Amino acid sequence: MSTSVDVVVIGTGPGGEDAAGRLADAGLSVVAVESRLVGGECPFFACVPTKIMARGSDLVAEARRADGRAAATAVTPDWAPVAARVADEATAHWTDQSHVDRLTARGVRVVKGRGRITAPGEVTVDGEVFRASRGVLLNTGTSPTAPPVEGLADLPYWTNRDIVKATTAPASMLVLGGGVVGAELAQIFARFGTHVTIVEVADRLLALDEPESSALVERVFAADGITVRTSAKVTSASYDGTAFTLSLPDGDLTAERLLVAAGRRPNLRDLGLEHYGVDETARAVPVDDHLRAADGLWAIGDITGKGAFTHMSMYQSAIAVRSILGEDGPPATYHAVPRVTFTDPEIGAVGLTEAQAREQGLRVRVGTTRIADSTRGWIHGSPGNEGYIKLVEDADRGVLVGATAAGPYGGEVLGALVTAVHARVPTDTLRTMIYAYPTFHRAIESALADLA
Ligand SMILES: Cc1cc2nc3c(=O)[nH]c(=O)nc-3n(C[C@H](O)[C@H](O)[C@H](O)COP(=O)(O)OP(=O)(O)OC[C@H]3O[C@@H](n4cnc5c(N)ncnc54)[C@H](O)[C@@H]3O)c2cc1C
Numbered sequence: 188m189s190t191s192v193d194v195v196v197i198g199t200g201p202g203g204e205d206a207a208g209r210l211a212d213a214g215l216s217v218v219a220v221e222s223r224l225v226g227g228e229c230p231f232f233a234c235v236p237t238k239i240m241a242r243g244s245d246l247v248a249e250a251r252r253a254d255g256r257a258a259a260t261a262v263t264p265d266w267a268p269v270a271a272r273v274a275d276e277a278t279a280h281w282t283d284q285s286h287v288d289r290l291t292a293r294g295v296r297v298v299k300g301r302g303r304i305t306a307p308g309e310v311t312v313d314g315e316v317f318r319a320s321r322g323v324l325l326n327t328g329t330s331p332t333a334p335p336v337e338g339l340a341d342l343p344y345w346t347n348r349d350i351v352k353a354t355t356a357p358a359s360m361l362v363l364g365g366g367v368v369g370a371e372l373a374q375i376f377a378r379f380g381t382h383v384t385i386v387e388v389a390d391r392l393l394a395l396d397e398p399e400s401s402a403l404v405e406r407v408f409a410a411d412g413i414t415v416r417t418s419a420k421v422t423s424a425s426y427d428g429t430a431f432t433l434s435l436p437d438g439d440l441t442a443e444r445l446l447v448a449a450g451r452r453p454n455l456r457d458l459g460l461e462h463y464g465v466d467e468t469a470r471a472v473p474v475d476d477h478l479r480a481a482d483g484l485w486a487i488g489d490i491t492g493k494g495a496f497t498h499m500s501m502y503q504s505a506i507a508v509r510s511i512l513g514e515d516g517p518p519a520t521y522h523a524v525p526r527v528t529f530t531d532p533e534i535g536a537v538g539l540t541e542a543q544a545r546e547q548g549l550r551v552r553v554g555t556t557r558i559a560d561s562t563r564g565w566i567h568g569s570p571g572n573e574g575y576i577k578l579v580e581d582a583d584r585g586v587l588v589g590a591t592a593a594g595p596y597g598g599e600v601l602g603a604l605v606t607a608v609h610a611r612v613p614t615d616t617l618r619t620m621i622y623a624y625p626t627f628h629r630a631i632e633s634a635l636a637d638l639a
């Protein structure tokens with residue numbers, strides 16, 4: 188016995204949830220299979236709760252900065268309202284009924300359970316078989332992974348899925364991994380009074396960003412009281428019931444909590460991808476520019492390896508939906524992928540770093556400027572005005588191929604630079620624009636002057 192439908196969506200991260208709804212709106216019969224929570228990582232364990240936490244830590248930092256500048260303040264951080272907002276308002280205590288109801292109202296049948304491809308166009312969930320005449324859309328996302336450190340695997344460490352449920356800020360915390368997750372959460376908890384040590388194996392934090400961003404974040408973290416250990420090789424890990432210990436060649440580090448933020452693995456194992464000739468042990472599912480992984484199989488989101496961001500999952504959803512519906516539309520392009528690390532200052536970036544542009548053999552020109560040197564940065568005052576703008580130009584074509592906007596509202600300032608990189612606006616044209624005074628984004632004009 189099997190149920191025939193048009194499309195089966197396996198995994199409902201932000202893109203899968205969006206795609207299931209859009210396909211149903213278009214009149215298709217859709218089954219959406221989800222093994223945990225409809226909505227995926229972002230609303231329950233990632234973007235939304237961590238950005239609520241960052242909003243809390245930003246408020247603490249700004250309240251402290253007000254002292255002597257605008258108010259006499261004595262700030263006593265309180266984690267309780269932050270934890271309550273995450274639990275009560277953002278995640279409904281990690282239940283997804285509102286997501287399920289929204290999809291159901293649009294005509295999607297939501298099936299809770301683990302989906303597995305059992306033949307081309309066939310998905311089985313707990314013994315129930317669905318035949319998808321148009322195809323299968325994969326949006327299974329990623330899971331946190333722990334590095335192969337002796338003793339680590341069995342310890343009760345936190346990942347992002349645990350720390351978003353924290354009801355108190357621990358007295359001390361080791362953060363294994365200084366990428367985006369580690370950096371954001373280290374600063375949040377440090378500002379709520381946790382003694383934080385980041386242990387990063389690479390020689391800098393945020394190693395995928397410009398080195399200037401790493402240096403900036405490391406300077407600000409030092410001022411936050413965060414200890415940063417880079418080029419650090421952890422040899423073993425242990426837990427004695429009250430404290431975690433990470434052993435390094437030059438000594439041990441100990442803390443009440445351990446957050447493992449050392450990367451993610453795609454949820455591809457045991458999905459039955461062999462029925463489409465796709466390797467389930469690969470780092471990503473190869474897709475074409477309409478998100479087709481094979482005849483009758485589409486994949487979107489983190490598993491495509493095009494950038495692990497909610498905006499990527501949603502962007503790809505729209506393109507995959509058009510492809511499934513047989514509609515024309517622009518193919519996916521990835522030359523202007525934006526990314527924002529929500530530390531304070533925010534590190535916004537788009538496209539290529541200077542090093543990546545050089546590796547591609549481009550004739551590169553760069554222009555930089557410090558936010559503190561801009562009128563708005565000076566008005567804003569220090570501390571709190573740290574940041575810079577960096578432009579990476581393909582000098583032969585006279586267009587930006589990458590940019591960084593780090594500073595207060597860096598993610599918002601980035602918007603103008605995403606437009607420039609996406610639309611390949613000539614830098615000569617950018618120079619003729621009028622930049623409002625005194626804004627943070629006006630610093631782009633100074634960086635363009637430096638570029639010239
Ligand atoms: C701490 C943290 C903070 C982040 N902050 C941001 C941010 O600020 N901005 C941003 O853009 N991105 C952020 N991200 C990244 C963002 O969470 C992901 O890129 C986003 O969730 C998109 O993922 P996805 O669509 O691939 O699927 P996911 O959100 O990973 O969801 C996949 C879903 O598929 C389900 N699933 C898996 N296998 C099966 C199966 N076999 N059967 C049924 N269901 C299955 C899973 O249970 C899950 O619900 C953050 C990530 C982390 C970890």
Ligand SMILES: NC(=O)c1ccc[n+]([C@@H]2O[C@H](COP(=O)([O-])OP(=O)(O)OC[C@H]3O[C@@H](n4cnc5c(N)ncnc54)[C@H](O)[C@@H]3O)[C@@H](O)[C@H]2O)c1
Pocket residue numbers: 334335336363364365366367368369371386387388389393394419421448449450451494495496526527528529
């Ligand atoms: N604001 C955002 O948009 C946002 C926020 C968080 C996460 N994300 C997404 O989630 C993805 C995953 O983030 P992440 O921070 O978990 O992964 P990541 O890959 O960005 O960073 C992991 C870090 O852990 C380090 N590491 C690995 N093994 C280690 C070891 N044994 N010892 C010490 N350090 C070790 C790596 O060198 C790296 O710096 C990101 O790539 C990003 O796309 C986005």
